[in-house]
Amino acid sequence: MFTFDQLAGFIAVAEELHFGRAAERLNMTQPPLSRQIQKLEKSIGTELLERDNRKVQLTPAGNAFLDEAKRLVALANRAPVTARRIATGRSGVLRVGFTAASGFSILGPLLExxxxxxxxVDIDLQELxxxxxxQGLLTGELDMGLARPPFDREVFDSHLLYRESMVLAVPSGHRLTDLRRPVEDADLRDEPLIMHSPTKAAYFYDLVVRMHDIRHGNVVHTVSQILTMVSLVAARRGVAFVPHSATLLAIKGVDFLPLSGSDSEDPVELHAIWNRKVANPALRRLLQDLEFRTE
Structure with a gap:
């Protein structure tokens, strides 16, 4: 097998087309350089240079090998730099999970x-x-998540990204838009309701049933995504409890009304979370520069 010293010697001779000048360029004498080229040719199994007392020139095989040799040497020179950049978190891949709702609110500014x-650093986004x-953070398939509580604070560190209120999405022109006050539970007694899935959207489901007196007989659709809920409202299928960030969707045919009876002013939370056993250097660097702190 050839060595990188042999490749460097061959490249110098191929570019100089003169053993003496190539040896001088490499700060060595000509005889060991000649031996390097001979060993390289023996290793490859073909002549790379034609030489006589007056000139040196590349064979067709030498011409083809020169480009590959340059790539190999460049790669060898670049590899330690790449390794150092990855080790210090300056290169590599950061795998980030996000909820659909965060995709139209905080995700864009955070990615910037x-x-x-x-x-x-390449960002691998996964909507989950x-x-x-x-689960992805536990298995190492994700480095960071943009997720809703609760989560095990002994396993995960977190940073609260923002809080927001819940609002009621209603079709444009709905009778509730004429109210001069926040919507109360009694106002929804006869309204068809688009509800969050208790399994796939458990965070919002639990939040809504804790905050409001839900008449489950009024539920006409059960879905998991905020975008789907608002689209169904636009289709006049019912009304829906959604986070205030849903107003950013700007879907035509939907109005958003304030709600009364909340347990707190801004009950909806979104956290950046990550495993306390941080393994990815890029994540360590990000956490340091963003000055994330444990909540």
Missing amino acids: EIAAILPQ VTGEQI
């Missing part, structure tokens, strides 16, 4: 921040519900 801090993100 990540790109500014880690410009040479919170339960799937937690």
Whole structure:
């Protein structure tokens, strides 16, 4: 097998087409350089150079091998730099999970921040519900999640990204839009309701049933995604409890009304979460530069 010293010697001779000048360029004498080329040719199994007392020139095989030799040497020179960049979190891949709702709110600005801090790190985005993100963080398939509570704080560190209120999405022109006050549970007694799935959207389901007196007989659709809920409202299939960030969807035919009876002013939370056993150097660097703190 050939060595990188042999490749460097061959490249120098191929570019200089003169053993003396190539040896001088490499800070060595001509005889050991000649032996390097001979060993390289023996290893490859073909002549790379034609030489006589007056000139040196590349064989067709030498011409073809020169490009590959340059690539190999460049790769060898680049590999330690790449390894150091990955080790310090300046290169590599950061795998981020996010909920659908965060995709039309915080995700864009957060990605801009990540790109500014880690410009040479590739971001692998995966749209997942919170339960799937937690599983991915446990198995190492994800580095960070944008997820809803609750989660095991002994296993995960977190940073609260934002809080927001719940609002009621209603079809444009709905009778509730004429109210001069926040919508109360009694106002929804006879309204068809588009509800969150108790399994696939457990966070919002639990939040809504805790905050409001839900008449389950009024539920006409059960879905898992906020975008689907708002689209069904636009189709005049019913009304829906959604986070305030759903207003950013700007879907025509939908109005958003304030709600009364909330347990808190901004009950909806979104956290950045990550495994306390951080393994990815890019994540360590991101957490350091963003100054995330444990909630």
